[in-house]
Amino acid sequence: MARNPVTWLGSPTFPKAAHEALADTQLRQNLRKATGTIRGRRAAAVGEMTDWEQLRVAGEQIKDDVLSRLDTLLLQLEESVTARGGVVHWARDAEEANKIVLDLCRAENAREVVKVKSMATAEIGLNEALEAGGVHAIETDLAELIVQLGDDRPSHILVPAIHRNRSEIREIFQRRMGVEVSDEPADLAEAARVYLREKFLTAKVAISGANFAVADSGSIVVLESEGNGRMCLTLPETLITVMGIEKLVPTWQDLEVFLQLLPRSSTAERMNPYTSVWTGVTPGDGPQRFHLVLIDNGRTATLEDSVGRQALRCIRCSACLNVCPVYERTGGQSYGSVYPGPIGAILTPQLVGDMHDPQAASLPFASSLCGACFEVCPVRIDIPSVLTHLRAEAVEAKGRTAESVAMAAAAWVFREASRYEKAQKAGSLARFLARDGRITSLPWPGSKWTASRDVPAPPSESFRAWWRKNRG
Amino acid sequence: MRVALFATCLTDTFFPETARAVVRLLERLGCSVEFPLDQTCCGQMHFNTGYREHSKPLARKYTDVFGDYDHVVAPSGSCAGMVREVHPTLGESPPRTFELAEFLVDVLGVTDVGAWFPHRVTYHPTCHSLRMLGVGDKPLALLRAVKALDLVELPDSTHCCGFGGTFAVKNAETSTAMLADKMTSVLSTGAEVLSAGDNSCLMHIGGGLSRLRTGVRPVHLAEILASTEEDPWLATR
Amino acid sequence: MASAKEEILARIRNAKVPPVAPTVRGYDREGTGGVELFAERVADYRAIVHVVTDVPEALERLKGKRIVAPHDVPAEWLVDGVTWLHEPLTIEELDQSDGVLTGCAVAIADTGTIVLDGSEGQGRRALTLLPDYHLCVVRVDQIAASVPEALQRLEPTRPLTFISGPSATSDIELNRVEGVHGPRTLEVLIVG
Ligand code: SF4
Numbered sequence: 024m025a026r027n028p029v030t031w032l033g034s035p036t037f038p039k040a041a042h043e044a045l046a047d048t049q050l051r052q053n054l055r056k057a058t059g060t061i062r063g064r065r066a067a068a069v070g071e072m073t074d075w076e077q078l079r080v081a082g083e084q085i086k087d088d089v090l091s092r093l094d095t096l097l098l099q100l101e102e103s104v105t106a107r108g109g110v111v112h113w114a115r116d117a118e119e120a121n122k123i124v125l126d127l128c129r130a131e132n133a134r135e136v137v138k139v140k141s142m143a144t145a146e147i148g149l150n151e152a153l154e155a156g157g158v159h160a161i162e163t164d165l166a167e168l169i170v171q172l173g174d175d176r177p178s179h180i181l182v183p184a185i186h187r188n189r190s191e192i193r194e195i196f197q198r199r200m201g202v203e204v205s206d207e208p209a210d211l212a213e214a215a216r217v218y219l220r221e222k223f224l225t226a227k228v229a230i231s232g233a234n235f236a237v238a239d240s241g242s243i244v245v246l247e248s249e250g251n252g253r254m255c256l257t258l259p260e261t262l263i264t265v266m267g268i269e270k271l272v273p274t275w276q277d278l279e280v281f282l283q284l285l286p287r288s289s290t291a292e293r294m295n296p297y298t299s300v301w302t303g304v305t306p307g308d309g310p311q312r313f314h315l316v317l318i319d320n321g322r323t324a325t326l327e328d329s330v331g332r333q334a335l336r337c338i339r340c341s342a343c344l345n346v347c348p349v350y351e352r353t354g355g356q357s358y359g360s361v362y363p364g365p366i367g368a369i370l371t372p373q374l375v376g377d378m379h380d381p382q383a384a385s386l387p388f389a390s391s392l393c394g395a396c397f398e399v400c401p402v403r404i405d406i407p408s409v410l411t412h413l414r415a416e417a418v419e420a421k422g423r424t425a426e427s428v429a430m431a432a433a434a435w436v437f438r439e440a441s442r443y444e445k446a447q448k449a450g451s452l453a454r455f456l457a458r459d460g461r462i463t464s465l466p467w468p469g470s471k472w473t474a475s476r477d478v479p480a481p482p483s484e485s486f487r488a489w490w491r492k493n494r495g
Numbered sequence: 496m497r498v499a500l501f502a503t504c505l506t507d508t509f510f511p512e513t514a515r516a517v518v519r520l521l522e523r524l525g526c527s528v529e530f531p532l533d534q535t536c537c538g539q540m541h542f543n544t545g546y547r548e549h550s551k552p553l554a555r556k557y558t559d560v561f562g563d564y565d566h567v568v569a570p571s572g573s574c575a576g577m578v579r580e581v582h583p584t585l586g587e588s589p590p591r592t593f594e595l596a597e598f599l600v601d602v603l604g605v606t607d608v609g610a611w612f613p614h615r616v617t618y619h620p621t622c623h624s625l626r627m628l629g630v631g632d633k634p635l636a637l638l639r640a641v642k643a644l645d646l647v648e649l650p651d652s653t654h655c656c657g658f659g660g661t662f663a664v665k666n667a668e669t670s671t672a673m674l675a676d677k678m679t680s681v682l683s684t685g686a687e688v689l690s691a692g693d694n695s696c697l698m699h700i701g702g703g704l705s706r707l708r709t710g711v712r713p714v715h716l717a718e719i720l721a722s723t724e725e726d727p728w729l730a731t732r
Numbered sequence: 733m734a735s736a737k738e739e740i741l742a743r744i745r746n747a748k749v750p751p752v753a754p755t756v757r758g759y760d761r762e763g764t765g766g767v768e769l770f771a772e773r774v775a776d777y778r779a780i781v782h783v784v785t786d787v788p789e790a791l792e793r794l795k796g797k798r799i800v801a802p803h804d805v806p807a808e809w810l811v812d813g814v815t816w817l818h819e820p821l822t823i824e825e826l827d828q829s830d831g832v833l834t835g836c837a838v839a840i841a842d843t844g845t846i847v848l849d850g851s852e853g854q855g856r857r858a859l860t861l862l863p864d865y866h867l868c869v870v871r872v873d874q875i876a877a878s879v880p881e882a883l884q885r886l887e888p889t890r891p892l893t894f895i896s897g898p899s900a901t902s903d904i905e906l907n908r909v910e911g912v913h914g915p916r917t918l919e920v921l922i923v924g
Pocket residue numbers: 288336337338339340341342343344366396399400401402403404
């Protein structure tokens with residue numbers, strides 16, 4: 024089987040990648056500013072809802088329902104889309120999906136296509152595959168455009184160029200668009216508007232993702248802000264939508280939950296500026312040819328894991344990234360995947376499906392388990408629990424290591440109070456290492472601790488020794 | 496009320512003063528405190544690092560040691576969280592286990608424990624107390640009632656300090672970057688004492704503060720609450 | 733060899749995900765907001781809002797402009813002094829107009845949202861997308877209090893566009909800036 028392009032070929036493990044990212048002070052400043060802003064705004068947008076917790080529970084339950092009868096719902100979706108004049112395609116993996124889309128573009132004689140931001144197409148490396156096949160895909164979402172023009176990689180699922188500040192964006196635009204522009208966000212947005220206008224008005228084929236697909240009606244839903252989505256979904260003659268098989272909701276009514284959860288969680292708005300809903304083809308309005316490509320690419324394998332499958336509830340709001348203290352320091356590119364942050368740490372390794380891959384296996388450890396992600400997740404994915412679950416898989420895949428030997432020894436000691444007490448007494452030797460009551464350097468692996476932190480010298484007497492003496 | 500103290504392995508070994516403070520405090524409030532000597536560790540480090548199988552016998556041991564008690568109190572939000580939230584997923588039905596602040600406020604129903612602590616203090620509400628247990632601002636309520644204590648708010652208090660168990664070693668640089676921001680927040684308050692309900696986080700932040708020779712002392716919440724005019728807190732770290 | 737479809741469905745079945753209990757809809761499905769809340773929330777998006785009693789009078793503001801209007805808007809909206817543009821219109825003609833006047837299908841008070849469904853007085857989707865200015869008339873009886881109530885009033889298989897303020901982006905430093913590809917000015921007339 025071909026390797027899953029959800030991780031970038033040649034990416035270092037998380038600690039190594041983080042080492043580079045942490046040294047980039049500009050990056051850290053940009054991230055701190057952006058995530059700090061959105062955190063506060065999200066909290067306010069959620070704070071005005073009195074039924075937020077009930078909405079989260081409903082969101083969780085609807086998605087769990089979808090996962091429990093995914094086969095039936097997918098067939099239902101296919102039937103409703105087909106009945107309304109759409110064509111449904113199925114793809115087992117990235118390669119298969121890319122080939123379907125490329126063939127569709129070729130059938131339309133399209134050399135250039137416009138794209139609405141989509142995680143699914145980023146995950147399968149569609150742009151690269153199209154390029155290799157002679158079709159140029161133009162990203163029309165502002166942040167995606169910044170990444171594309173900057174020959175960069177995405178670092179956030181909602182705002183892929185979050186690692187760039189306004190002056191960096193200005194520099195990229197001036198260089199690639201050949202225009203003079205200030206670093207005012209309004210001017211930068213205007214530059215993108217002018218640059219893309221012509222492309223929208225002439226494109227014959229558009230490619231989109233989907234936020235939701237309603238099984239019973241066959242309706243596809245895309246939420247966006249800028250209007251680039253509406254351009255792509257409305258003007259071209261042919262529309263190709265690529266979506267993961269888990270993006271379903273059973274009924275139209277279920278959307279009432281997600282249309283409340285998603286905007287507040289992602290951009291901290293009561294509602295995003297534009298949401299488009301279409302069902303197959305509408306004569307006289309919008310694209311007259313519609314293709315829906317359903318991709319698996321590791322999802323069915325994820326579904327098999329009773330703990331890990333909750334990652335498939337994700338609606339890609341990015342709230343967990345914005346509150347994550349690790350993400351805030353390292354940025355998204357350290358995760359080596361289009362899915363960074365807490366959701367990336369649990370979804371990416373599962374989609375890769377191989378814990379012997381050292382990069383993927385390093386991701387579940389990229390967390391202090393602080394739980395901020397779980398707290399904000401609109402579909403209540405217990406990310407910390409999935410992280411520890413995947414850590415166990417990573418440990419198992421690694422087999423015998425210095426760490427596993429030490430852990431086994433520690434567990435052996437802890438199983439008996441008498442052994443534990445002996446070890447405590449032996450440990451008090453460490454006092455001699457301490458200078459004026461603190462230890463400033465330890466041999467490896469303790470050196471990883473003492474590189475930045477002193478260690479308290481163990482006391483002359485443990486608590487249990489004291490208890491035995493005074494109370495026992 | 497008969498209460499079992501689960502000291503936690505870290506506090507038992509490195510910070511006995513905290514456990515002694517819990518005993519003093521609870522006895523002052525009329526509890527009879529027992530310390531079953533068979534206790535060791537809740538298995539959190541193993542579980543969180545991916546050694547789930549090793550954590551199982553430790554969870555079992557916990558149930559065996561404390562099973563007869565109606566109330567177990569631990570001076571650690573994360574160990575109490577491990578017992579309450581994770582042990583059941585390992586097949587155990589653990590006894591009711593409380594973090595100190597929630598035990599005082601919810602079970603004993605007190606916020607003024609009669610403490611005296613004439614210092615400027617800021618409080619870091621550790622992640623597991625906050626998010627796993629939902630301890631909320633109970634610790635702050637307890638601190639506000641302490642006589643002579645000058646409580647200063649910690650900016651961005653809910654942000655993780657970067658400890659995270661073995662995370663601090665496996666992703667040491669990221670952990671250190673988080674620590675640096677936490678220390679900046681602590682230093683901005685001008686507090687002499689940084690308090691928390693968990694010695695693991697305190698060891699991490701305190702280790703950083705000590706390395707920088709800041710003079711800010713890490714002091715567990717229990718030690719502040721145990722301190723009285725007659726029997727005041729004495730610096731041990 | 734099995735087709736992709738068969739194989740994916742087989743893998744799903746093979747995962748044997750247990751059935752779940754029915755969804756508990758404990759959230760508020762009613763909402764209490766009306767005209768005032770709607771007006772306030774639309775304005776929060778930096779759209780321009782007026783509560784009016786007489787539409788033709790309020791349309792004076794369009795005088796001298798070249799405005800697109802679906803052929804089936806109420807005849808009284810097509811006031812004198814405006815160059816009205818009707819279908820069929822090319823993409824270029826829409827792009828070069830000064831604006832568009834439409835009605836709507838439903839509005840949502842809670843979120844300050846207008847929903848178009850392509851039925852009477854709204855035209856096809858491109859009409860409200862390419863012109864840089866959108867003037868939308870909302871009747872009071874079209875305002876639903878909540879998102880659930882609004883969805884209930886809509887027919888999902890129609891082409892729907894939910895509009896909450898003018899086009900905007902949060903892509904630069906996660907701060908909202910109004911005005912990208914969609915209409916940069918949204919003006920709403922609420923008719924009592
Ligand atoms: S895991 Fe939850 S918080 Fe994170 S992106 Fe997905 S839905 Fe949003």
